[in-house]
Amino acid sequence: MRFSRLLIPTMKEAPSDAVLTSHxxxxxxxxxxxxxxxxxxxxxxxxxxxxxxxxxxxKDELDKAGCNEVHLxxxxxxxxxxxxxxxxxxxxxxxxxxxxxxxxxxxSPTNEEAMVNLVRQTVKSYKQLPLNVYQINWKFxxxxxxxxxxxxxxxxxxxxxxxxxxxxxxxxxxxxxxxxTYKKIFTRLGLDFKVVEADSGAIGGAxxxxxxxxxxxxxxxxxxxxxxxxxxNVEVVAEDESKxxxxxxxxxQTKGIEAGHIFQLGTVYSEPMKAEFLNxxxxxxxxIMGTYGIGVSRLLAGxxxxxxxxxxxxxxxxxxxxxxxxxxxxxxxxxxxEAGEKLYAQLQxxxxxxxxxxxxxxxxxxxxxxxxxxxxxxxxAVVIGNDISEGKVELITRDGLEKExxxxxxxxxxxxxxxA
RNA sequence: CGGAGUGUAGCGCAGUCUGGUAGCGCACCUGGUUUGGGACCAGGGGGUCGAAGGUUCGAGUCCUUUCACUCCGACCA
Numbered sequence: 305m306r307f308s309r310l311l312i313p314t315m316k317e318a319p320s321d322a323v324l325t326s327h328x329x330x331x332x333x334x335x336x337x338x339x340x341x342x343x344x345x346x347x348x349x350x351x352x353x354x355x356x357x358x359x360x361x362x363k364d365e366l367d368k369a370g371c372n373e374v375h376l377x378x379x380x381x382x383x384x385x386x387x388x389x390x391x392x393x394x395x396x397x398x399x400x401x402x403x404x405x406x407x408x409x410x411x412s413p414t415n416e417e418a419m420v421n422l423v424r425q426t427v428k429s430y431k432q433l434p435l436n437v438y439q440i441n442w443k444f445x446x447x448x449x450x451x452x453x454x455x456x457x458x459x460x461x462x463x464x465x466x467x468x469x470x471x472x473x474x475x476x477x478x479x480x481x482x483x484x485t486y487k488k489i490f491t492r493l494g495l496d497f498k499v500v501e502a503d504s505g506a507i508g509g510a511x512x513x514x515x516x517x518x519x520x521x522x523x524x525x526x527x528x529x530x531x532x533x534x535x536x537n538v539e540v541v542a543e544d545e546s547k548x549x550x551x552x553x554x555x556x557q558t559k560g561i562e563a564g565h566i567f568q569l570g571t572v573y574s575e576p577m578k579a580e581f582l583n584x585x586x587x588x589x590x591x592i593m594g595t596y597g598i599g600v601s602r603l604l605a606g607x608x609x610x611x612x613x614x615x616x617x618x619x620x621x622x623x624x625x626x627x628x629x630x631x632x633x634x635x636x637x638x639x640x641x642e643a644g645e646k647l648y649a650q651l652q653x654x655x656x657x658x659x660x661x662x663x664x665x666x667x668x669x670x671x672x673x674x675x676x677x678x679x680x681x682x683x684x685a686v687v688i689g690n691d692i693s694e695g696k697v698e699l700i701t702r703d704g705l706e707k708e709x710x711x712x713x714x715x716x717x718x719x720x721x722x723x724a
Numbered sequence: 725c726g727g728a729g730u731g732u733a734g735c736g737c738a739g740u741c742u743g744g745u746a747g748c749g750c751a752c753c754u755g756g757u758u759u760g761g762g763a764c765c766a767g768g769g770g771g772u773c774g775a776a777g778g779u780u781c782g783a784g785u786c787c788u789u790u791c792a793c794u795c796c797g798a799c800c801a
Contacts, residue, residue, distance in 0.1 A: 317736050321794045565801045671761035
């Protein structure tokens with residue numbers, strides 16, 4: 305895409321009410337903007353592109369693991385919530401309203417009931433099991449205190465998956481598969497993370513694990529073992545405990561952002577909702593369930609909390625809105641502009657997501673383009689400037705801001721190697 | 725929900741104590757000069773000062789009420 309045609313309102317100064325690094329940078333770099341209410345954000349073009357990239361990675365790995373993507377309405381009948389008693393349990397966080405016929409509804413904060421409803425009216429036999437259905441959809445929680453930008457908004461994008469099984473053993477197999485799948489997703493996104501034992505909270509069920517993006521700004525405190533892979537939220541391990549319950553090693557405390565959470569549910573939803581299937585002995589049994597969530601929009605905040613410097617965002621390769629920013633230093637110089645256009649077409653032909661900074665207005669000089677590149681944080685920039693007459697350009701790596709002079713002839717090849 | 729703050733142009737702020745015609749920087753528009761690190765000069769547009777009520781000849785400023793937002797806490801897939 306062309307910078308001149310994209311709405312990218314970068315700012316020198318951030319709104320004074322933003323305190324968290326990721327919040328400040330995402331606002332300043334023009335990814336999101338406030339939308340007139342606490343915890344509500346407009347997703348501007350760069351933010352939408354990036355969110356879609358992260359979403360695509362989540363979808364790709366889930367589909368490979370055999371999950372079925374579906375879409376449920378954001379508006380759920382309150383009657384479903386009353387079947388499990390969670391209408392009361394969720395309290396005011398559940399935003400309720402009535403339609404013109406005075407029927408009660410809610411904006412979905414999570415969808416256990418709705419998904420169980422989908423399955424109970426579709427799946428009748430053990431032969432249809434196991435089944436893992438998911439959606440990536442906007443959720444709404446009327447948080448007591450929304451804060452920190454995308455970290456705790458009221459509206460947020462969440463991937464919520466639900467698995468249905470005939471036996472506990474099969475559910476545990478799926479739980480392990482989801483843990484591996486989540487590890488692949490977090491690894492592809494370039495995140496430093498830790499899987500920890502967690503409390504099941506309002507969702508209920510037996511075992512649960514959280515995927516923590518390690519960051520000092522995280523809202524959760526976790527205990528990690530220095531000699532094995534054990535980790536736990538302080539909710540489930542005493543904070544003063546110093547020995548690992550698994551191997552006896554030393555525990556130390558750190559902070560994390562909860563970006564994923566997987567649960568072994570059992571029948572806590574299927575029983576009250578009478579979601580049952582016929583087993584091979586022709587007997588009705590409730591589904592054994594698991595549920596698996598990822599805060600997709602929160603992941604963006606997590607990526608930036610972990611990857612930034614004093615100049616701006618440093619997106620990881622798979623999350624970046626564009627992989628390469630072509631900076632045409634003087635857009636009115638036809639030699640530079642033509643070289644930029646040619647490189648843009650070449651990279652596009654190779655399937656590289658590339659941004660051409662073709663801005664030619666007199667306010668937007670070389671300095672502005674560089675500052676925007678650094679603030680937005682694409683992995684690479686190619687500067688096409690005065691040396692183009694000798695066939696030379698500059699390649700800048702955002703992480704570390706290392707610059708190297710390159711021959712334009714071999715540039716595409718070099719970039720493809722770096723992106724591989 | 726408890727505690728602490730803040731609301732003045734798109735963003736950052738001054739002005740409020742001590743009432744007297746609404747200001748500054750950035751951004752935006754016009755013209756010119758610039759052009760490898762957020763340029764310069766000149767001119768210009770944009771405001772019911774969060775809202776309502778009150779005091780006063782006169783309120784951004786004083787009083788009352790209210791709303792919104794932020795931070796700390798409690799809460800939280």
